Amino acid sequence: MADPRLVRVTTPTLRDVAQLAGVHPATASRALNPQTRPLVNAETARKVLRAAESLGYQPNPIARSLKTARSSTVGVVIPDLTNPLFPPIVRGIEDVLTTAGYNAWIVNTDNDAGREEALVESLRSRQVEGLIVATARREHPLLVRLHDQGVRMVLVNRKVDGLELPSVAADDDAGVALSVAHLVALGHSRIAHLAGPQGTSTGVNRARAFRHAMIDHGLPDDPALTVECGYWSESEGALALRKLLDTGAEFTAVVAGNDLIALGCYDVFAERGIECPLQISVVGFNEMPFLDKMRPPLTTVAIPHYEIGGEAARLLLDTIEEPERHPRSVLMAPSLVVRASTARPAR
Amino acid sequence: MADPRLVRVTTPTLRDVAQLAGVHPATASRALNPQTRPLVNAETARKVLRAAESLGYQPNPIARSLKTARSSTVGVVIPDLTNPLFPPIVRGIEDVLTTAGYNAWIVNTDNDAGREEALVESLRSRQVEGLIVATARREHPLLVRLHDQGVRMVLVNRKVDGLELPSVAADDDAGVALSVAHLVALGHSRIAHLAGPQGTSTGVNRARAFRHAMIDHGLPDDPALTVECGYWSESEGALALRKLLDTGAEFTAVVAGNDLIALGCYDVFAERGIECPLQISVVGFNEMPFLDKMRPPLTTVAIPHYEIGGEAARLLLDTIEEPERHPRSVLMAPSLVVRASTARPAR
DNA sequence: AGAGAGGCCGCAATCGTTTGCGTAGCAGAA
């Protein structure tokens, strides 16, 4: 208030344009909006456009939102931007959104339900037209409530039990099938699984896929060889591997729930002087950046992050335009990228 | 679900609260706002608050923005979220912003001036109250124009020539001094510098600091031993090192402009069968994540990303509250983290 | 020539808040 200048000095409004063009603001509005342009005479439309151009008029999205209850904005809710999995997805989302004239509001929940609820509330009060959610848990009261309220959303990577929502994710089954096949081809038969949190759909899907893949190869599906991580993190991966090692179980390879869990294994290898891949092979999941420069470079299953984000955005735009359309889900094909963390078993 | 309505079914407005409390909306508004609450009788204020509470009233930020030309939102403009340097900074920004009741709008410019201009324009039209800018180049017409127009901003990591703006960055001088001292202590004397883009203040600062450090140690400051990278990227780092190697210059260590450039060196080492650190030592800058798991683990100078973000946000909040305050800049102290990419020179 | 039909456009309300201004009411002072 001390400073009268806020962000802008003074910006031309619709009235200015109308005045310059010699028409009523309503007419100017109609002329400027391609949707309603047919309602005004082509000649006056031209005049208005010229006036807008010459003034450098930019419609005020706030005023527009207030009137139309729309915002050309969607909310993107992710657990943590710091997890390298998410930035590429976000970029994918943004890129298709902006070409469609939309914007993305990004929020981090830190896996905290209270925080998540507050953030979503704040997004809604900003009239976002939909949500792209990457934080889904299998039990997720907030998301079912939002769904019941008719909030448009699409899920990324994970789903919630019993909720029919559009979603896009990597094909987990195919991904771990690839991993297991690779290890089996190398000669491994005692393979362990460091599963992601079983409270997330991805966690259980990959674990189930792991069992199936083992069976398909005629290998024993030993429950003692899979241990669950509480979070998708390095430290939890390390914890899980230590636990497994301490049981004295025998195994020559581990397929990790994701790359972070796999990297957690590296820490344990260092602690206990285990040689990877000589003594134990590891394969990750997600192909996060810089894996090729790790020690050893991590074999992992690559998923098209950027495309997943883009596809999610497209799905959301679809449901915004056609709310009644039946929810469809898309699975993106993964591929295995073999590096130096996997090799033939020693014996 | 068959609900054509947008995000919200129907949300209580200020009028509803006022009606329930039996007062005029103006009074309700004043009662709800702590700033103006003293203007209304304590008893009626209580009534209003209770009404608001019972309705679950949430003020509509859009309407408020329209009226007040404020938004409790600041824009954060970064080059690319995918660069692991930025997520922690963004988190730092967000965390102090939200505790102050503000929100952050994040945009990626991809180092494209046109894109940047459009994005900033869109931020301004959304009435952001200030900008946190991490894309500054030494010559940056857009930023000087914004500054002239009185847009509040603070710079992160980089500055623009001749512009007095609040900024927060790591102490580059101290950082490279640390690196060089470390290498000299190991016995290196022929040290090369793979400089960042000289169009950015950080690029020239670190290069200058490198020269000074060399001189301080009584070592020759050989211009042939520093080569500039066009971008802060792996590929540019690789390019620069190849160029340097191809000149036949002699050196046993390189201090890289940042971690990505250093990692680019790793690629060249692999290409040409160079052993690091046996033949060449490398030190990076920034301490991006997972460096400890690289091959070899990269010695680098660590800077407090999260705190830098937080400090930037605080600075911006300061200038929002006290626009006339003289711009201050803060330098954060770096520290060297020694890993396995540096060792005594072979001969 | 008169009537009906559209095409164009202006009027004014509206979205939900904030805020300058005016005023009713009341207390205290003269």
Place this chain on the structure above:
DNA sequence: TTCTGCTACGCAAACGATTGCGGCCTCTCT
């Protein structure tokens, strides 16, 4: 009692756009 001053509140005008409704004008058809 009358006047002053203050507190507490209501009125209404904004902020900048969108949009239903209605009216004018012109054109066409009979």
